[in-house]
Amino acid sequence: MERVDDRGRFSARLVARRWLAPGILEVRLTRPADFAFMPGQFLRIGMGGYQRDYTMVSGPDADTIDFCIALVEKGRFSSEILKAGIGTAFQLTGPHGHFIFQGPVNPAVFVATGTGVAPFVAFCRGGVEAALLLHGAGSPDRLIYRDLLEAVLHRYVPCISRLPGDHAGQGNIYPHRVSRYLEQQLRPGTYDFYLCGRRSMIRDATAIIDDRFGHSRIFIETYD
Numbered sequence: 246m247e248r249v250d251d252r253g254r255f256s257a258r259l260v261a262r263r264w265l266a267p268g269i270l271e272v273r274l275t276r277p278a279d280f281a282f283m284p285g286q287f288l289r290i291g292m293g294g295y296q297r298d299y300t301m302v303s304g305p306d307a308d309t310i311d312f313c314i315a316l317v318e319k320g321r322f323s324s325e326i327l328k329a330g331i332g333t334a335f336q337l338t339g340p341h342g343h344f345i346f347q348g349p350v351n352p353a354v355f356v357a358t359g360t361g362v363a364p365f366v367a368f369c370r371g372g373v374e375a376a377l378l379l380h381g382a383g384s385p386d387r388l389i390y391r392d393l394l395e396a397v398l399h400r401y402v403p404c405i406s407r408l409p410g411d412h413a414g415q416g417n418i419y420p421h422r423v424s425r426y427l428e429q430q431l432r433p434g435t436y437d438f439y440l441c442g443r444r445s446m447i448r449d450a451t452a453i454i455d456d457r458f459g460h461s462r463i464f465i466e467t468y469d
């Protein structure tokens with residue numbers, strides 16, 4: 246059984262890989278018995294001389310370490326993980342990061358684009374329920390972990406700005422970007438905002454929050 250050394254380094258093996266949605270894999274690694282983390286933290290995976298960071302979606306008590314990984318065009322790591330055989334060993338360090346739930350100080354609003362939903366999945370699996378989640382995705386079939394998030398969180402709003410005609414008016418999909426929801430739908434108030442995903446979303450959302458929700462707190466994890 247692998248162990249975590251005193252610098253937070255350990256090795257883990259690939260035990261499973263499955264498609265969560267078109268272009269998004271769920272990757273499952275073995276978990277050393279002495280590895281502990283807080284939901285929302287990430288691991289740094291080393292691969293042939295370069296490193297990439299991935300947020301764990303598995304809960305703090307799970308037997309394995311799980312990630313959701315979007316395949317990026319010409320992406321070095323994301324194309325390698327697609328080809329890696331079951332049993333492949335990876336070198337990791339961590340846990341890293343401070344994007345963790347701060348407790349119920351103000352009503353929590355989680356905002357994610359794409360696989361930026363990963364820390365919120367881990368929050369849910371760690372027992373957080375009292376939050377609104379805005380999840381932006383390119384299409385309805387890329388709303389990964391929707392069933393879990395909808396079941397656990399007080400409110401889940403999928404946001405799809407280019408909704409195909411056959412989905413228009415269906416379900417509870419908000420047919421615009423997450424930033425538009427913050428600008429036009431969220432009631433005035435003081436919130437704890439947790440933003441995770443693409444830099445462009447975080448920039449737009451931060452500007453709107455500064456403008457409309459001035460006394461709120463903002464916590465940020467940027468993926469690109």
Ligand SMILES: Cc1cc2nc3c(=O)[nH]c(=O)nc-3n(C[C@H](O)[C@H](O)[C@H](O)COP(=O)(O)OP(=O)(O)OC[C@H]3O[C@@H](n4cnc5c(N)ncnc54)[C@H](O)[C@@H]3O)c2cc1C
Binds near residue numbers: 299315324
């Ligand atoms: C703290 C942290 C946590 C992260 N957690 C996750 C996670 O849970 N899941 C996840 O999928 N990613 C996550 N990322 C992003 C991840 O670390 C990699 O950047 C991403 O997987 C691309 O790596 P790559 O080697 O495949 O592509 P690279 O070889 O690094 O990039 C190839 C090309 O794609 C562009 N590119 C890089 N990232 C993206 C992107 N997200 N979308 C579109 N184009 C991109 C690059 O600019 C470059 O032109 C996280 C990043 C950080 C900093």
